[in-house]
Amino acid sequence: MAMPLLADSARPTPHELGHEQTEYTDLLRQFDQPGACVVCLDPSLTVQQANREFFRQFDDASADVCGRDFCDLVHPSVQQALKRQFIRLLDGSRHRFTTHVVAVGADGAAFPSALTAVAVREGSAHVASILVVLRPTAGGEEVDMVTHRKKLLTETEARILEGIAAGLSTVPLASRLYLSRQGVEYHVTRLLRKLRVPNRAALVSRAYSIGVLNVGCWPPKIVDDFVK
Numbered sequence: 001m002a003m004p005l006l007a008d009s010a011r012p013t014p015h016e017l018g019h020e021q022t023e024y025t026d027l028l029r030q031f032d033q034p035g036a037c038v039v040c041l042d043p044s045l046t047v048q049q050a051n052r053e054f055f056r057q058f059d060d061a062s063a064d065v066c067g068r069d070f071c072d073l074v075h076p077s078v079q080q081a082l083k084r085q086f087i088r089l090l091d092g093s094r095h096r097f098t099t100h101v102v103a104v105g106a107d108g109a110a111f112p113s114a115l116t117a118v119a120v121r122e123g124s125a126h127v128a129s130i131l132v133v134l135r136p137t138a139g140g141e142e143v144d145m146v147t148h149r150k151k152l153l154t155e156t157e158a159r160i161l162e163g164i165a166a167g168l169s170t171v172p173l174a175s176r177l178y179l180s181r182q183g184v185e186y187h188v189t190r191l192l193r194k195l196r197v198p199n200r201a202a203l204v205s206r207a208y209s210i211g212v213l214n215v216g217c218w219p220p221k222i223v224d225d226f227v228k
Contacts (some may be wrong), residue, residue, distance in 0.1 A: 025228050037113075037134035045070045045086055055132070058105055058139065075102040075110055076223045077208075081216030082115075089119045090127050101213065103134060110211075112137045151228040152194070152212060158222040160187050165204045165213060165220035 037054035047066050058065050058073065071079045071086075078101050085097050096118040102110050113134045122128045152209055155159065156177065163173045174184045188200070195206045204220075207213045214221045 028045045035136060035218050037136075039070065039134070041130040041132060043090060043129070044077065045083075045130070047073075049128070057103070057111075057134075057136075073103055075104055075211045076225050077211035078102055078215045080214055082217075086130070088116065089117060089130060092127075095119050095121075101130075101134075101139070152226045153222065154228050157187055157191055157194075158227045160184060161191060161203070161207055161213070162220045162222055164188070164200050165207065 036054060037051065037057050039050040039054050042048050047070055049066050050065070055065065060090050062118070065073070071083055073080060082099070082101060085099060088094050089097065097118065098114065098116045101113055101115045104110050113136050116133045116135075117129045118131045120129045120131060156179075159177055160173060163176065168176070170181050170188075171186050174181050177184070179187075188203075191203055192198070192200075195203055195210075197203050197206045204213075207222075208215070212223060212226050214223055
């Protein structure tokens with residue numbers, strides 16, 4: 001099967017983008033950066049076309065990647081926040097955004113990236129497609145995150161971790177979850193051992209760093225994929 005590559009000829013013109021010339025020039029500079037992954041999405045955020053670097057990063061499997069929801073290619077902890085950004089593009093609230101995400105390759109390797117997305121419009125309002133540029137950061141190195149939807153936490157542990165991340169101490173947690181103080185401390189100890197950290201502050205930091213807690217969500221919420 002031939003790869004649906006996003007060639008130079010597929011780049012939109014300034015008129016098609018409907019942007020200021022300076023913004024378009026800035027976008028082109030990102031396209032030309034070595035190692036940049038470029039992908040074209042339809043309004044449903046489905047992958048339609050991409051460049052060779054994008055397919056290389058996702059295991060050269062164009063048949064597996066094209067037709068997928070782009071948000072499925074990023075870590076679950078950042079999916080909700082990223083979807084909110086895309087919705088603002090689609091409803092016209094903004095025409096571009098830049099954010100940091102953690103993409104997940106076909107082998108489950110997680111790599112942090114700077115993402116820029118631009119709405120390509122037909123006329124003055126309708127979004128025909130979205131161009132996305134992913135540029136790996138931190139030297140492109142993999143990060144230590146849970147990526148295989150491992151059932152890491154029990155339901156009780158998840159609720160306790162959410163409470164700790166929200167700043168609750170033992171007594172309010174016990175009252176909220178209908179547990180004794182000793183019961184809460186037992187589960188906290190299990191969490192500390194499971195995530196290999198010495199205290200509650202480190203527990204929350206570790207949970208965010210490995211992607212167990214959703215990014216950009218308050219009150220804190222555990223990613224459902226990691227709850228038994």
